[in-house]
Amino acid sequence: MRDEAGPQPSMGLRGHSAFQPSAVAEKALIISHEAVNGEYRHMRLACNAVAAGAAPGQFFQLLCPAPPGEAPFLRRPMSVYGADPATGTVEFLYKVTGAGTRGLAMLGVGDQLDILGPLGQGFTLDPAWRHIVAVGRGAGLATLAPLARAARAQGIGVTAILSARRPELVVSEAQFRAQGAEVLAVTESDGTSSPAYVERQLRALTAAGRCDAFFTCGSARLLRLQQDLAREFGLPGQVALEQQMACGLGICFCCVRDFQVEGRTLHKRVCWDGPVFDLLEAVA
Amino acid sequence: MRDEAGPQPSMGLRGHSAFQPSAVAEKALIISHEAVNGEYRHMRLACNAVAAGAAPGQFFQLLCPAPPGEAPFLRRPMSVYGADPATGTVEFLYKVTGAGTRGLAMLGVGDQLDILGPLGQGFTLDPAWRHIVAVGRGAGLATLAPLARAARAQGIGVTAILSARRPELVVSEAQFRAQGAEVLAVTESDGTSSPAYVERQLRALTAAGRCDAFFTCGSARLLRLQQDLAREFGLPGQVALEQQMACGLGICFCCVRDFQVEGRTLHKRVCWDGPVFDLLEAVA
Amino acid sequence: MTDMTVRIGGLTLASPVMPASGTFAEGLARVMDLDRLGALVTKTITRELRDGNPLPRVAEVPGGMLNAIGIPSKGVPCFLRDSLPFYQRWRPPLVVSISAPTAEGFAALAAEISVPGVTAIEANISCPNIEEDGKAFAMQAGSAAAVMRRLRAATSLPLWAKLTPNTGDMAAVALACEDEGADALVVANTILAMSIDLQTFKPRLGNIMGGLSGPAVKPIVLRQVYQCARAVRIPVIGCGGISTALDAAEYMLAGATAVQVGTATFLQPEAMTQVIDGLAQFCAARGIGHVAELTGALKREDTHEADLAWAAPAP
Amino acid sequence: MTDMTVRIGGLTLASPVMPASGTFAEGLARVMDLDRLGALVTKTITRELRDGNPLPRVAEVPGGMLNAIGIPSKGVPCFLRDSLPFYQRWRPPLVVSISAPTAEGFAALAAEISVPGVTAIEANISCPNIEEDGKAFAMQAGSAAAVMRRLRAATSLPLWAKLTPNTGDMAAVALACEDEGADALVVANTILAMSIDLQTFKPRLGNIMGGLSGPAVKPIVLRQVYQCARAVRIPVIGCGGISTALDAAEYMLAGATAVQVGTATFLQPEAMTQVIDGLAQFCAARGIGHVAELTGALKREDTHEADLAWAAPAP
Numbered sequence A, B: 001m002r003d004e005a006g007p008q009p010s011m012g013l014r015g016h017s018a019f020q021p022s023a024v025a026e027k028a029l030i031i032s033h034e035a036v037n038g039e040y041r042h043m044r045l046a047c048n049a050v051a052a053g054a055a056p057g058q059f060f061q062l063l064c065p066a067p068p069g070e071a072p073f074l075r076r077p078m079s080v081y082g083a084d085p086a087t088g089t090v091e092f093l094y095k096v097t098g099a100g101t102r103g104l105a106m107l108g109v110g111d112q113l114d115i116l117g118p119l120g121q122g123f124t125l126d127p128a129w130r131h132i133v134a135v136g137r138g139a140g141l142a143t144l145a146p147l148a149r150a151a152r153a154q155g156i157g158v159t160a161i162l163s164a165r166r167p168e169l170v171v172s173e174a175q176f177r178a179q180g181a182e183v184l185a186v187t188e189s190d191g192t193s194s195p196a197y198v199e200r201q202l203r204a205l206t207a208a209g210r211c212d213a214f215f216t217c218g219s220a221r222l223l224r225l226q227q228d229l230a231r232e233f234g235l236p237g238q239v240a241l242e243q244q245m246a247c248g249l250g251i252c253f254c255c256v257r258d259f260q261v262e263g264r265t266l267h268k269r270v271c272w273d274g275p276v277f278d279l280l281e282a283v284a
Numbered sequence C, D: 001m002t003d004m005t006v007r008i009g010g011l012t013l014a015s016p017v018m019p020a021s022g023t024f025a026e027g028l029a030r031v032m033d034l035d036r037l038g039a040l041v042t043k044t045i046t047r048e049l050r051d052g053n054p055l056p057r058v059a060e061v062p063g064g065m066l067n068a069i070g071i072p073s074k075g076v077p078c079f080l081r082d083s084l085p086f087y088q089r090w091r092p093p094l095v096v097s098i099s100a101p102t103a104e105g106f107a108a109l110a111a112e113i114s115v116p117g118v119t120a121i122e123a124n125i126s127c128p129n130i131e132e133d134g135k136a137f138a139m140q141a142g143s144a145a146a147v148m149r150r151l152r153a154a155t156s157l158p159l160w161a162k163l164t165p166n167t168g169d170m171a172a173v174a175l176a177c178e179d180e181g182a183d184a185l186v187v188a189n190t191i192l193a194m195s196i197d198l199q200t201f202k203p204r205l206g207n208i209m210g211g212l213s214g215p216a217v218k219p220i221v222l223r224q225v226y227q228c229a230r231a232v233r234i235p236v237i238g239c240g241g242i243s244t245a246l247d248a249a250e251y252m253l254a255g256a257t258a259v260q261v262g263t264a265t266f267l268q269p270e271a272m273t274q275v276i277d278g279l280a281q282f283c284a285a286r287g288i289g290h291v292a293e294l295t296g297a298l299k300r301e302d303t304h305e306a307d308l309a310w311a312a313p314a315p
Ligand SMILES: Cc1cc2nc3c(=O)[nH]c(=O)nc-3n(C[C@H](O)[C@H](O)[C@H](O)COP(=O)(O)OP(=O)(O)OC[C@H]3O[C@@H](n4cnc5c(N)ncnc54)[C@H](O)[C@@H]3O)c2cc1C
Pocket: A059, A072, A074, A075, A076, A077, A078, A079, A080, A092, A093, A094, A095, A096, A097, A098, A099, A100, A101, A102, A139, A142, A143, A241, A242, A243, A244, A245, A275, C310, C313, D060
């Protein structure tokens, strides 16, 4: 029996040198780090090829440094805001909300940040689609942003509906526009962010044949709206979900959420089975 | 009964405002911090009046910042190397030996350090003495240094025998000289630090009537030597001892050492009953 | 202004914050105003003279310390002659912590120190019971009950039982103490632990094993306070890793009526007054008029909702 | 080069380092080379399908984390169909962690998974025993013995018993497991703990209480490994707060033959290989030819001398 024979170190070593990870923990170098508005910060890092090959919708687990008097213990999940194998860089757009992100905000250009990724299942684009709609809110806009570039690369048009409390808090608008996407910013202060208003926009896009699929992140209300429309019009869609994560590698089962699959409610791990899921399976 | 009557907040408050501590934990400001040689560093801090009133032989408990990857938990005891009520300053001379002192070494001018003191019983000088001898080694030299000034203020002459491995590691020589003390540096590399050599010096001083009392710190071997001479010549003496400390306030009993008092061995707390003890009571 | 009084059995304390036994002594009066404390709690005393454990007696670990001080004791006469009059100079009630190797020894000691000036007795039943092969009394409900029964018969002073966190039977031991007449429980003493010096391959305590205290133990002892407070009707005094008012508030929410601060005092001698001031602010900021309202105020309704929150970080 | 092999009962492991159950799964193969491990240890499986606990399932505390994941399980057929063939692709022996609500359930499950490809069984007896009012089997020697006896009769595979640190009777439980035929002990599972959100006054775990793991538990579990290793002759596998080679060395000095790394993998997915490399270096630097020489090498002679050292910091 294999185990009775005892270990064979030479083979172990062979395995060792031949091993090729598909996600790597690396101390990456911060090459830019700026406040985008009063709430969000944008960080760009030089990283290895595996990390720079991250796809839209995937995420990294960041080992955040400790701000004074606090000690974030676990890594923090953060969506890929941009990744470029050509320049060997990865980008994050994040909001300072607690100990971990406060720690991130302390870092300066030239500092190192331990990033683990890319992780999870990202968005998928069907080459048959001509035009998709991305609807996001809050940090969800960071998650959706890299979709624009991927879609353009496949010749798919994008309309982005970006929702925020106030106009100055709308993030990633520039990134969408730079990739030729049409952008509609809806905000509380403008009174344009109500579900009814967004619904009118989405119906118009659908009617105009400009919505082959929904992509969404960051709002349970907007998710439900798109689920309703997707069912009504028989359209596909994808949603990127968030959940507290300890491992980010599908190990610990702390990040499960309920999903409706073929009439049954079951648990899936957001970090492993997602964070991008079929729009209609998500229970919002 | 007092306790059955229930609390009387007003009196509690009165007590509160009237309370005058004799040792204070304070975030003191570092006003200078330099390497003295390859091993020792000298730190000067602006502090409150209670701290600046520290007497020679007393000590402070320093809350050392954490160096990267280490976390000194307890405070670290450090002798008063100098204290001046006129300028409101206190000084420490320390050797980097572990996590706590490594943390100290990271601090720069303008940083704060939480210091608690002055603590313990310092040296006492008998106005009847005309000349004393201070024999120290290693960090013990820091502890003895402020004696020179105190002795001079009382018109007592001082001979200091400073022992170290190499000449460049002899510390506080300047401070002794500045206070008019005679200084004899003995070192391993010179071959002058052997007990036999030091014993000859001490016997000569005693014979010359220049040793009304021994003061020592930092070496068990030199302590035993002085105990023998003190017994032989019927001279008094004081020794400053070290011991690991958790509280520094006489609470925890972790810093006990054995002492010989009237033929019995008993425990005393170095932080509370000392750190300065009768030379002959110490068990070396 | 927040009403900071709490009731422990028959006693009313001016504040829910007091020192933990063994982390409080005369020396603290030099650095803080003892009159602000809810009570004064002495280091555990024994009848016989004791030397304590071999050195080193303390060691550092991440987030805490180990101690194996033992109970160096100068005996009862010395306590009555020196310590008692000293503590009389302050207003807070004096709680005397006692220990003995047998139930009978506990009772005799309690009787000896039931004198004017002593307000309550804290029975440190976390110490080795020589009748049970050195196992601490508080390790089992039976031995805890035995010692509390003798104690109850020996003194009419309020009796607090200080439990050990090393038992697997917290709630049962708590109940046993309540049944035998304890007026309050102190939860808990230190957690038995160990550390090895990797340079010398020797234990970092002379006694090899010692008690862990400090922030590292908080989540464990908090759970035990919760378990005990649900099991008994007498007040529970929480003790383990409290350094800040927020730690104290967490203990009170879990069911503690008051708290003891130990190791934190070594790092910050004014830790206890800072906890008192911070607790008052914590209550004031939430419109809580009386600090005692925190006790057991943990909300236990279904927490499933928190789940949904993640879906909409910016609702 | 240091010989890194260790023997656990009849098995020889290529290295003394392996994952802790529940902190290892297929996903780790994406980030580290599983072939370097001493063994692969699965998440605990049960016969019945289970959902696990309500959310939130984890919370952070200083120096560690709480988890109340529960044991979400897809059942045995799914394990045999999907997981077993997956783990066959790596060389280290596969250890399957199992749990059941009754001793009989343990035995039946052990029999079902005693199939080729499974090298040993780790019995997670730290889970609630429904025959004992939900108290974990490993809380008492009697219930631990009962489950180990049934298990021993049900399988001829090596049997490891994973103990709970929440008992006051570590050594007695360890002995009971050895007596009933356990080939090794894993010391230990997580320590029951709790944390409260001071914004909402709610527990920070959906399950209210959960298990503490990570660096905070190391001094406690190290002590338990020491106690168990002195009580039994079978190997003890240390598990609790190990993140570095130095942590692993400390456990081995205390008596562990091998170690499991849990929470550290969440922070640093290559933690286990770092521990392996670091242990080899630790031994090499001290002229220790075989890592197994560390096991139980704690020096216990009188430590009084350390005292004197303070008198002469620069001898
Ligand atoms: C897949 C994924 C992608 C994400 N992408 C982004 C992004 O691109 N930009 C951005 O700003 N935020 C993003 N988030 C949310 C981000 O992870 C949290 O804001 C962050 O973890 C908060 O940590 P903290 O220590 O600052 O806050 P704290 O509130 O102190 O965190 C306490 C705990 O809760 C967890 N937590 C808190 N908020 C969230 C949340 N919204 N989702 C998951 N866990 C949370 C933390 O990870 C930590 O474990 C993403 C979350 C997930 C799961």
